[in-house]
Amino acid sequence: MDRRFFCTATASVAMLAVSRARGADGFPSKPVRIIVPYAAGGGPDVLMRQIGPKLGEAIGQAMVVENKVGAAGVLAAQFVAQSAPDGYTLLMGSNTHLLQKILQPELKFDPLGEFAPVCNIALSPTVMVVRADGPYKKAEDVIAAGKANPGKMNYGSGGIGTGAHLAGATLVSLAGLKATHIPLKGSVEITASLLRGDIDFAFPVAGTGVPQVKGGRLRALAVTSAARLKELPDVPTLHEVLRNELAIQESWFGFWAPAKTPADVIARVHTAANKVLSDPAVKAQFEAAGNSTAMSDSPQAFAAFIRSENRKWGDIVKLTGVSAG
DSSP states (O other): OHHHHHHHHHHHHHHHHHHHHHHHHTOOSSOEEEEEOSOTTSHHHHHHHHHHHHHHHHHTSOEEEEEOOOGGGHHHHHHHHTSOSSSSEEEEEEHHHHHHHHHOTTSSOOTTTSEEEEEEEEEEEBEEEEETTSSOOSHHHHHHHHHHSTTOEEEEESSTTSHHHHHHHHHHHHHTOOEEEEEOSOGGGHHHHHHHTSOSEEOOBHHHHHHHHHTTSEEEEEEOSSSOOTTOTTSOBHHHHHOOGGGOOEEEEEEEEETTOOHHHHHHHHHHHHHHHTOHHHHHHHHHTTOEEOOOSSHHHHHHHHHHHHHHHHHHHHHHTOOOO
């Protein structure tokens, strides 16, 4: 009896272990959708399409990128929040989602409560850019022109509350300028707007701005990272210009799953993403566009980072007085 009991118990433990393994290994059994709340061709979209195939290889299924643009990322967030919590629909979440909730508390989505943070992917500062053939050679030139012509300068962004908007508003606030913010339909319109002369300066994310600078269409005057970018070593940080810690601003992008997504599914995506981001070729690819890979130690660590970022961006909103109205 003892022997039969031992064998039965051993078999039960083994079956339980197999069952648990199958539960984790069963995901994913079909393609995973990544909802990108930015227009096709923009920096975040390009970034995701760069790593999508490698991430698919690491996780064992195709990663399908879908663009859902609108309301500065809120429409995409609401779509994912309402999706089944099974790991097959992920959001490319970012600091923009925190900003939209800070600016519009009445919005019917909660970036801190309706999502399960999975992993960080990239950090991307914004780049202060002007037309390459324009008169401004450095950030101080823009500041001087703004002070000499109060209320006559415009700066553009992909929408109210985006990182580009807050960076521009921070410059205006800290430098004591009067300039008008022009919200565009998306970040991909920034370059064309600058070249047409519709706006005087802008702060696109580095993934969008650096290639345009290297291509000779735009001139970079400052970056909002803590240190100068490897790809733009001669361009000062905005902190060097303004001497204020709130001038250090980096957008970030990561995976968010709907709340209540199983922990083993989240862990599977987190592990696959970190494997891809550890690839030296991927790191070099990110750096070439002015980004940096940003691996999180765990989903819990990423969640803590999001909470700290929520506090920081709240301080920046208070400084600039930016509102959704």
